[in-house]
Amino acid sequence: MRLRPPTNPVDPRALRWWRLRALCSAGLVTAVLGVTTWLWEPGRPWLAVPLVAAALWTVARVTFEPRIRYAVHRWETTDQGIYGLSGWVVREWRAAPLSRVQTVDAVRGPLEQALGLATLRVTTASSSGAVNIVGLDKDLAAELAERLTVITEQIPGDAT
Structure with a gap:
């Protein structure tokens, strides 16, 4: 990857x-x-x-x-990994192989709920923390969380 x-x-x-x-x-x-x-x-x-x-x-x-932020923030998921680019002052470019994924969550704060948005949080076995993809449609975030969970369940090992 x-x-x-x-x-x-x-x-x-x-x-x-x-x-x-x-x-x-x-x-x-x-x-x-x-x-x-x-x-x-x-x-x-x-x-x-x-x-x-x-x-x-x-x-x-x-x-x-x-x-x-809108010009910079980008995301992508594949069957091998998840990619995220974020930040407006400090830009963070992350890639996480799905073999390292431990949890996948769709998180919605109060403002996100009001606007129909969600954050996809993918926690990995990394000291750098989770890969957060913010500003997604709530249905898309739920669909991605489900899809990534299914894929990671099929990968052998415990993601550590």
């Missing part, structure tokens, strides 16, 4: 998921700083700079991050 670029993009709804996550994290910090600046008059002079920085960071996270 050679390391190669995976071919499949994530679901387009992942763009909304990434935007909502950015709003929940960076947007919350901006909102707290904004309310604090508005309510606490003596702190306005020194809160202005962090507020502007947080607002710019929030705009970048909501506007640019999802587009970059």
Whole structure:
């Protein structure tokens, strides 16, 4: 199995998921700083700079991050392995042979559930951790989890 670029993009709804996550994290910090600046008059002079920085960071996270992630994130499964390419600042390119797979899970957080998305988590006998393929359609993730489970059950050994 050679390391190669995976071919499949994530679901387009992942763009909304990434935007909502950015709003929940960076947007919350901006909102707290904004309310604090508005309510606490003596702190306005020194809160202005962090507020502007947080607002710019929030705009970048909501506007640019999802587009970059969508352009970068790719995945592919074959009968021999699973391939994943992810990241927007630090890019991670992973390939895992199915002979090393220990568990296959379809994970859905609250925002993913609301958008009909899921994350395929493939745990291997590796110190690098699981291969996560985020932003998949929930039905596709369930189908892939089932298919990969069937394939790995047919491989002899205990994946260690």
